[in-house]
Amino acid sequence: MRLVDTRAYVGMLRELVEQGKEVRMVISGSSMAPFLIHGRDSIFFCTPERELRKGDIVFYERPGGQFVVHRICGVHGESYDLIGDGQTEIEHNVRREQIFARVTQVERKGKRLAPGSFWWGFFEKVWIRMIPLRPMGNRIYRLLQGRRSAHRENEREKT
Template sequence: MRTIDTRTYIDMLRGLTEEGKEVTLIVAGSSMSPFLIHHRDSICFRKPDRELRRGDMVFYQRADGQYVMHRICRIRQGDYYLIGDAQTEIEGPIKRNQIFALVTQVKRKGKWIRPGDFWWFFFAQIWIRVIPLRRFIIRMYPK
């Protein structure tokens, strides 16, 4: 088995998306829970082929070089504001050239979920609107 740096790996995947390929990645991190769980779920992503909109999950690179996959919660004057599903703090502005991929489907609990499916709709359209209530809802979720 060979171990490589995460940034190097994502750089490689980013290159594949630039070639027009769709790639799959196992989720690492907890910022997208409860929708996506660390090391359980996977995402498929590709270079965006349409205008990005509120609710889209996108991959972007922060100014410090860190790669992040979050959801667009607001677009203002060409700038994007993003947030993880487990978060209450919005990040932005993010410039369009920092966003390199659009998540097209996810494998959640072993089942593929795509736009149009209930859970996709719920997190993209409903969950994105309850940001101030998330802490309370997430605390109550296990109960």
């Protein structure tokens, strides 16, 4: 496996977006869990072609040069409040010029999801309002995932 500098890689993807292309990237990091899982899921993104709004997933660059994919949880003119689906701390005052792409669809658990699908809508409309309850929701999600894995293992042993 070849390692690539993250800044160079995302910089190249950003150039493609600025040329009007839609780009696909595998998720790295855990801030968007449980919706998007590190190494398993992918995002598809392009230049925002409309006004950004609450619930949109965006790709942006922090002043220190870190590239981040988070969801908009507040709009204040030309600045935004952003948060990862797995987080409880809101990042305030992200300027519009820091945002270079909007996520248009995702590949989650091997299936393509776009706005209008059940899970997209759940995280966009319901999960965004549950910020104080997210730690409990994440624990329940992990517990359910563990039970599903144990069930699948038991089924394999039976065959």
